[in-house]
Every structure is written in structure tokens, then in C-alpha cells.
Amino acid sequence: MTRLSPWISVGLVLVACGEKKGAGGADTTATAAPAPAAAGPTGGGSITGTVKFSGTAPANPTIDMSEEAACKAKHSGTITDPQVVVNGGNLANAFVYVKSGLPAGATYTAPSTPVVIDQNGCLYAPRVFGIMVGQPLEIRNSDPVLHNIKAVPTANRGFNISQPTEGMKTTRTFDTPEVMVPLECNVHSWMNAHVGVMSHPFFAVSGENGSFSITGLPAGTYEIEAWHEKLGTRTATVTVPEGGAGTAELTFGPAA
Amino acid sequence: MTSLATPVESHVQAHPDNRSFIQKYIFSTDHKIIGIQFLLMSLLFLTVGGMLAMIIRWQLGYPNKPLPGGTVLPETMAPGGVILPEFYTSAVTMHGTIMVFFAIMPLLVGVFGNFLIPLKIGAPDMAFPRINMASFWVAVPAGILMIAGFFVEGGHASAGWTSYAPLSADPEYTGVTAGQRIWCVSLIVLGLSSILGSMNYITTVINMRAPGMTWFRLPLSIWALFITSILVLLAIPILSGAVIMLLFDDVLGTHFFLPAQGGQPLLWQHLFWFFGHPEVYILILPAMGFVSDILSNGARKPIFGYHSMVYALIAIGFLGWIVWGHHMFQSGMNPTLGTSFMISTMLIAVPSAIKVFNWLGTLWGGKIRFHVPMMHALAFVSMFVIGGLSGVFMASTPVDIYIHDTYFIVAHLHYVLFGGSLFAIFGAVTFWYPKMFGRMMNPTLGKIHFVLTFVFYNLVFFPMHQLGLQGHMRRIYDPTIYDFLKPLGGLNRFITISAFLLFASQLLFAYNFIVSWFRGKKAPANPWEDTGLEWTTPSPPPHGNWPATPHVHQPPYEFNSPHVKESDFLPQTQSLDAIPGRSSAGAAH
């Protein structure tokens, strides 16, 4: 963990500098879907696209971190909660996944490489991400303060674990597909993250520039859905040729 | 009561013993074996509870430092040896639960209720030997369950030993699902064991006293156990009912203590403390009884004010039912109720004071022998005074506002439960050890153990008063979070070091206990030159206790009676008429 944290800190400082610049922590680009580990059908096809936001983005709430000096020191200026991150009309932190269209009965094996969520500067990084059923979720604490991470799923079994010291790691898994499982910290109520639990590896999260890419798909016509924590969902239908790329553009408006 | 010139031949009680090993030592109906079984089980739990205390102390003294040897604990408790907050709250919960329900309570009631009642009242066994056996074998699965809870997913119950709802009633609040349910089931099962046991004790004391053993010839230990059994009988079902409702809230989705549909969190507290305050006296009354027996023996004098001692016991047993609200002064209960509970609580100090002064009166003008049980009994008196006096602070509602839920309370309750009950237990175990096992414990080791325990005990718990006065809250994982507690770090570390030394000192007791069992000096029938009935039969007593029903002629504490010159004690079975040239006049009290 310690190897990563300087970079994450840098990322956080960047975020803090410009309110609309960063998407929080290590969420640099779209989280790459894990390489499919056999079983269900895969292919050379892909879906790429952009998640857009039309209209004026709502202001993100500020966070008063004065009580956590150690966290506050990792930021500068006014700290905001990056709920809606829009860069030039492109929306970051939307979870995009194949909702339907995969062959019936296809099953995919989860990779054993863990997905990492870090608690750094009293924010979650990444803030939105996907994981496969059975894939380990490694929870890290890079802050010298207590965080507890509480999953409040509806279909899965919840957990509520604490990490009182810096550098702690804990691993958990989910056993049922669920979009999305909210993660929260009871000590710092501003801390929120969301994880999409998938039975297949075809999902992505839009990056800073709103782009996403889902690879390894067999040819076919798919319904994809983009989920955003504040703005709801958008769906699109995409046809993917064998070995080619389908494209999609999903546009959110201001929250109703 | 008639005085009998010679011991009367009555029907034979002790029969030839041709039981198999299992009948004799495992599924035994003999009250003495059941008492020893309870003793071994609760000493085991005392050790577990003590280890949990070490975990708690380590975290408070050295927050977030790896526990020495803590790496053996699983990752869900202490990754890398660093104790997790959820494991800390679990440890706090289980330290309380195990010490109260599985160590102190069975040590006082299960062990000595079983062992002493028939032996001291002159009965061959309990009224219901098979129910007695059942009460032990029901407690065993309860204990196994309680230990098993540590190893289930989500960890053990972590809502405190008081299990305040809603924290305990909905797994969402703690993340503990199975552990809390196991806690509930285990306590319900243990409650059944306690009810069976106390029903047995009460029936035995009422119906099975030997001829001549009138109510006011009962030793105070038996009076105390009798009153305690009544408290157990009436209080435990309240706990069972409350815990069942708590379990239903969690498992069946009922709403007793969950406010969403009109349930009341405070209802749990009322039920729990309606049970809980009598429970507090369950944990101290027998200790008072044993100490009275031992003090009188050590001082070689009759107990001072026997009758007022009995009435004080009864008064405490009665008043114990109307003071439960003093645990709830700051709970949001109607403040007017607070005032009435304060008055009743203040009044309960009176019988306690009577007992203390009577113990001092017993020592006054005596000829004090400092044997190991006596040392523990004296420590009990001294420590109980501190625990009792510190209770006055929290009985005063305004002062309680400040010290409620602080370490002052922790200090107070440990002065009563460790300084009080546990010293009495050490005293009672050493006092009746020869009768239980037929061998003496090593007195030198016993004295070293006593001194170390007494010193380290006070070094651990006395400074806790100061912690509390500075506002140190209970059950907090890391006090350094608060600026006003930061200056207390040194004191916390001092307490932690003392606590580890206190724990280490107990190894001496364990060693003495185990080794004496096999290697100890053979015990005579009456090693302490005591007057009680149990000392008139061999150590250990045979199945059936006496060849013939003993007849009682004397009050319980006739030491240095002017009616005998040959020795300084007059056994309860001794008729003055049997001594040439003596009359019974004057001895009857």
C-alpha cells in the first residue's frame, strides 16, 4: 500500500486544486475490466463511448475536514465532495455495464486479482468501480485515522469492518450481482463509494474525459446501462461486430 | 429443640459406594462432585475472562501497538496483532459477560451453593440430586456456545455485557449477526441452569436441615446462599424473558426494543436492570456469607451481631429489587423517578454498612489467626469498604451525571466484584479446599499469591478512580482521540503494566491449586478448627456425607465459648450435656 499512496496523494492534491478537474483519488482512467478468465463466451469486440452531461453541472458540496487534521493535510484549499464531475460536458464516474445481450447461461469466472479501494485523505478512491462476483475486494486505509467501511447491499451480505490504523488491508467478496452496492464510512459521513457487482467482466467506469471502453465482447447486440450516483441511469443499445467496436454515447441531464 | 445426651442413632445415609467412574465423577448426582465440576469450569472461564481483560488493558495502555503474542489472533480480531475496534468492543462485552455469568456467579452460587449447603445444614445431598446434575450439564453447553461465539463470522457479541438495544437488536448496527444470537441463546440456556440450581438450593435449605439446625443456627454463608438463591430464582427469569425478546427482535423481526414501530429501547434497560441489580447482589451476598464464616473462624470469636447480619442480608435482598433505576439516571428516564431511585439506593448503603461494622466488631477483642483464607477475607472487608463508599458518589444523582459511564464506575464495580467477590472466592476456595479434595493448599504459596494479588489489584483499580474523575469514558477503544484524556496516557500504561502483573500473579494460584490436588498435605477432618457441620465428617466426605444424620446443638460460631475449656471452639454438633459437668443453659443463643 505504501508504494501507492504518494501517487494517490498527488492525485488528491490535483483534485483539490480545481474543483471540476479531478474525479477523486486514483481514478485516473476508466477502470479496466478484468481480463475474462475463460468459461463464458468472449471475443474481440468492444464497446467504446463517452458519457456526456448536458446543462450546468450542480455544485459539489464542500467538506469540512477540520476535525481530521491528518486528512485535511492531504488536501489544499476548499475540499469538495466530487459527486458530479463534469469536464467539458463529459461526465466522469459513471458505471457502464452490459445489462443484457450476453448469451443465456453464460458464466464467467472471476479473476483472483483483487480490486483495490483505498481510503485516503478521508475520501474513497476509486469512488465508483466494478467488481465480479467472487473477486476479492481489497480495502486499504492510507490515513492514520479510523475508517470503517460499511457495505449496505440489498442482495448481498453486508459487512462493517474497521481499520483503525494506517496501512491496514482487509479483503471481502460479494456473492450476488448487484448494481450498485453503496459503501459508506460511519465515522466520516461524507465518505461514499459505490461498487457494481457483476456476474461478467463487461463493465467500465467513465474516466475524467467521460470515455469508457468495454473489451473482450463476442459479436452481438447489447443493452448497456450507465449508472451515476446522483443522476440516475441511461441505457443504450449497441451492436458489436466480430472483432470490431460498437460505440455509444450516453447523456445525462441535471438530476430531476 | 431438645438437647440430646448422646448422638442418636438414626437411619443410615451413607451407603457403600459402588458407582462406576462415570457415575461418580462425570454424570454424578453427588452435590460435592457437582460443586467441583462447577469449580473447574468457572475457573477456566475466569482465566478466559482474565485474558480478555489483558487484551482490553493492552489497547488502553498502548493504543494501536501490536499486542504481544497478538499475531496468533485471526485477522478478523487483530491483524498483525493490532486490536481492531470491533474486537475491542467484543472483548469488553465478553469480559463482562463471562466474568459475571460464567465466572463469579457460578463460583459463588454454583460451586459453594452445591458444595456447602448440604454439608453445612447436615443433609446427605441436595433435595433433587438429578436436577442438580442437570443444572451443571445444562451450563456446559451454554459455556461451549459462549466460547464458540468468538469463532463465528462477524465476531462475538459487541454491544456490551448489558447489551443495550437497539445496538444489540439489529445486526446492522454492529455487524455482528451470529455472535449476538449465540450470546442470547447461551444466556437463556445458562438461565435454565441457574433456575434449576436455585430451586434446588431453596428447597434443600427449607426442607433438609438436620435436626436442631434451626433457621437462626444456620451459618451466615448458608443464609447468604439462601437469599441469593431466591434472588436468582426471581431475577433470572426476567433476564430470560428480556433476552428472548431481544433475540426475537433480531431473528423474528419483532419490535420490542426497536423504536421504528413503537418499541422502546428503554424497556430493555428497565428489564435488564430489574434483573441486573438483584444480580449485583447475587454476586456479592454469598461472598459476604463466606467472609463472615472465615472471619469468625480467624478471629476465634462468634460473629458480631449474628441476627443483624441476617436481617441485613434479607434487607439487601429485598431492597435490591427497588433500586434498578440507579443504573439509568442519565438514560432519559423521567427525572422524578431518578430521585426516588436515588433514595432507595442510598438506603441500601445502610445494611452494607451494618455488615462492615459487624465484621469489625467480630475482629474486635478476638485472637486473630492469619491463615490464607483469613487474609483474603480481611482483604474483602477492606476492598468492599472502598467499593461501597465509591458507590455513594454515583448514588448521588448530580454527581452521577459527571461520573456515569466513566472509569470511576469501572473502578467501583471492580472494587466490589474483584476486591469483594473474587477475594472472597479465593478465601473460600482455600478455606474449603481441604474439604473438597482432602488435601491442603500450600500456605506459603498462598500467602505470596495473596500479597501479590492484593498489591497489584490495588495498583490496577485504584487509579481508575482518578481516570474517571478526569472524565475518562468507559468502553472507548482509543482514549488518545480526546485531548482532555491525553495527559492520562501514562496512568493508563501504569494500570496496564499492573494488570499484566496481576494476571501473572494468578499463575501462582493456579499452580498451587493444581499441584496441591495431587501433592498437597493430607487434610485432617477439621484443619481450621471450625465449628461448622462440614468439619465433622472426613475430608473429603463420603457419598452421603455422614454415616448418620448429624444433630445440631449449637449456634454456628461458638469460638472461645466460656462453656468449654478444652479447646477454643464448640462444634455445632456438640451437645453441652455430652460434656461432663456442663449444662446447656447459656449456650443457646
Place this chain on the structure above:
Amino acid sequence: MAHASHALDRDMMLPPAEAETGSGVYTEKLGMWIFLLSEVMFFTALIGSYLILRVSKPDGWAAPNQILNVPVTAVNTFILICSSVTMVKAYAAAADGNQAKLKLWLVATVLIGATFVGVQVFEYNQLIHHGLVPGGFVAGRELAEAAASGAAFKGGPALPTSGGLYGSTFYTMTGFHGFHVTMGVICMIFVTFKAFQGKYTATDHRGVEVIGLYWHFVDLVWIILFTIVYLI
């Protein structure tokens, strides 16, 4: 001082060993009385909680007959009282040494007790069908719909919007009473077997008297429960 030469010859309903005068009743009977005190406290906890919850939230309860079928339970109450009568008859027969009647009345008590439990199971079934479970009204079932509509229901006022406390207290109290009756029936079957073996005589019929005490206690609890749960 009474000397018993042989344990089997003496009246077992006297104290078992030579002793100081105790309660004046034989040990098993005394033990049962003491045990029943404990039971009183158990039901005090349940009933007391019910009363506290009900008094502090008066709108959380349905009127009699809205949810619970009082006529059926009234009949069931009568059935249980009858079993107390047959129990008394069995005891009288035992004291008279009338073996035939003892067996008859014991069997009758077992059957009537079992009937009571059966009717209670039937009642639970009906209630669950209508939508009352320990957690309250089951969404989508009759009672939940009626409560949600806010309209007058079955000749009474509107049902409480949440049936949580109602279901909680009803099932817990009647359930534990039913559990006690069931335990009583099981013990009664055991006693009946012993009666058929001729173990109870005019001089020693402790088992019959002791189980009778328990049985009357359970009856008494039911009369209290019937009053406070069904009638008010």
C-alpha cells in the same frame, strides 16, 4: 422422632430424611412451588413489557375481534379450564387409590391439553394467512391492506398503521404460554405412563400432585393472557 426402618416402607410424602421442621410439605411439591415462582417472574417480564408498550402507545393495538377470533379462543379457554377440572379429578382419584379413574382422568387431561395446543396452532395458521406475523402485518395480505386503507375494519376502528408491537407481543406471550402447555402435556404423558404402570398409590402420588400444580398454574396464566390480550 420418627424412625424409618426402611425407605420403601415409609410415607414418601413426608420429608425424605430426618430433619428440622421445614415447610411441612414434601420436597417435590415444595420444589414445584418454588419453580412456579420463577415462572411467575418469567411471565411477569413478558406481560409487564406488553403492558408498558401498550400503555405508552395506545394506538398500536387492534380492538377485540378485529384480528383475533375471540369466540374460537373463548371456547379454547373453556377447554383449557376443563382440563384443570379433569386434573383435579385425577388427583382426587389418586388420593383415593382409584387406579381406573386416575388413568381415565389423566388421559382426558392429556387429550384436552393437546386439543388446546391444536386449536392454538390452527389460530396461528389463520392469523398468518390473514397477514399477522411476529414482525407485524405482512405486506400485501389482508390485514396490511386494511391497515393501509385507514378505513374502519370489521366493526371496529381503523387498524393501527403498523402491527409491529401487536404481532410482537401477541406471538411472544401466547407462544410461550403454548410452549408451557406443550411441555405440560409431554410431562403429563410421562405421568400417565407411570399411572398405567400402577406407580401411584393412595399414600404416594407425588407425581400427580406436582404435575397438577404446574397444570393449574399454566391455566391461570392463560386466563390472565386471555383477558389482557383478547378482551381488552
Place this chain on the structure above:
Amino acid sequence: MNPLSWMLPPSASTFAGDIDRLYYLILIITGIAFVVVQVGLVWFLIKYRDRPGRTVHYTHGSVKAEVIWTAVPTVTVVIIGLLSGRVWNQIKGRESVPENALPISILAKQFEWHVTYPGPDGVTGGSDDFTIRNQLHVPVGRAVVMSMTAEDVIHAFNVPAFRLKQDVVPGMTIRAWFQATEPGTYELGCAELCGLGHYRMRAVVTVHAQDEYDQWMRTARQTTAQR
């Protein structure tokens, strides 16, 4: 601060005087009892130890002594009880809240304090209220009455410097009041085990001079309105 002191730490509310006085009174009374009993015990142990030639004073008790040591503790605790009852009613009595107390509402949840201040209308419950997390700001010298409730489990509002502690229970709204006497910052902690983060349930109480408080209130209203 000497950690081994029997003195109470510095106080900052009007309750402290009465509570501290009672505490010291009880400390003196119990201190005397403590010394008398412990010294008596040790003295007896030395004086009446088993040694050759000692004869035992055989007695079963003394009614006179019993009466004395029943009466003295009874009178003492009744006096303490009466004194306490008066102070208790002034602090926690339902009628004790001063008329002009400043209303604030507090929501406790795992593991935070949400403090809601009244808007310009001066009462809580309106739409102009604003809420700040883990910060309680009050003016000095004015009574503050808090309506407290909890979202999930039982918590306890505990400001040692104010000598005030009050459980906060879900499903109940409990009122408690205090009047700060010294400007400064103090710590508010949870005193009732509320879960794994119990020890972290900490907030800062700032007692301002009245004009400073008004200034703070204006700023806070503006910044929270912007959110």
C-alpha cells in the same frame, strides 16, 4: 493537571458549582468513613493478633452498637440524598429549563453529532435551520436547551467540562440544557457504547462571547446556505 488528583478538572458551566460541591462533600464524608474503617481494621489486626496469653472477649454483639451504626449511616445518606435531590431537579428536572434558553437540536448517529441551529426565526424546526456536523457553538452566559434524538442506537451527550451527560435515545426526544460560563473550546464525546466507532464519536464545543457568537452565526448561515 495531576493525574492522581482527587480534584475535579476545570469546569465551564453553571452546573459545575453544585455538582462539584456535592462531590467534595461526599468525598469528605466517604473519606472519613474510609480512614476510620481502614485504620480501625489495621489497628484491630495488630492489637488482636494471635499471640500467647491473649484472651478472647467472647460476645455475640451489642444492641447499642448496632443501633449506632445503623442510625449514623442512615442519617448521613438521607442528608446526602436530600441535598442531591435538590441539585438534580435544578439540572435535569423537566421544569428546570430556563425560559429564554437558546434552542438547538442534536441528532446523534453512528458515529457523528449533527447539530442543527435555528435560523433567523430563532426556533428550530423551520426551513431556515442549518446543520453542522460535529461542531457545537454556543454563546457564553446564556442557557442553551438541546432537543436530542438519535437516528440508530443509543448515544450519550457528554461534555465533561460542563458536567453534563445525557443519553440520546432513538425514538425519544430528550431535552437537556446548560449554560456555559467560560469561552473556549471543549470536547464532546459519546459516553454510551454505540458500536465500533464509539470512541471516535467526538465533537468540538466552542463557547463564544456573545458578539463573537453572533458573528459566527452570520457566517455559518451564509456558508451553509451556499451548499
